[in-house]
Amino acid sequence: MLLCFAASWPFNIHKSWVSRTAVGKSIAFEGIIEIGYCFGIAAHAVNGDFNYVLAFYFLDICLVATDMLLYFRNRKLDRERESLLKSIKD
Template sequence: MAHLFETIMLVCFGVSWPFNIYKSLRSRTAKGKSLQFEILVVIGYLFGLAGKFIANDVTYVVAVYILDLVMVSTDIVLTCRNMKLDRLAEKERTLVL
């Protein structure tokens, strides 16, 4: 039963990441995003995974951790790309003025 509740918790957290990824792709800006927050989320997922392996409790829940980790990592890559696009756009605005 504990695995089921942990899976539900991870799914609830994980549901938001596809929306974040979509927003990052469409907006092409990092404004309003927190890279530090996303990195902390990845660290949290890594510690959760480490706990599973240390406790020798590797079940289907690990797959949900990995899926969430992949989605957050994807959004981090997009956030970094968008930060670069923001810097380039700012340089362009500066040159035009």
């Protein structure tokens, strides 16, 4: 599962980068995913089970964090675009 998520996040990041819009994205959803990964890491730590799987948790956290940063960038671009369109209308 972690491997599949690690393989799919780069596609989502690319889409966020290219689309330059935050429309249709949910920062809350991505935050919940981040929390889930943190709980997964915590479970491994509590059980003393330190193995290669943790690398995928950390990789996935970094990938989701990258997409979250792009969300804020794209939201800013959306506001600028909206402001420009509004000034053109007026």
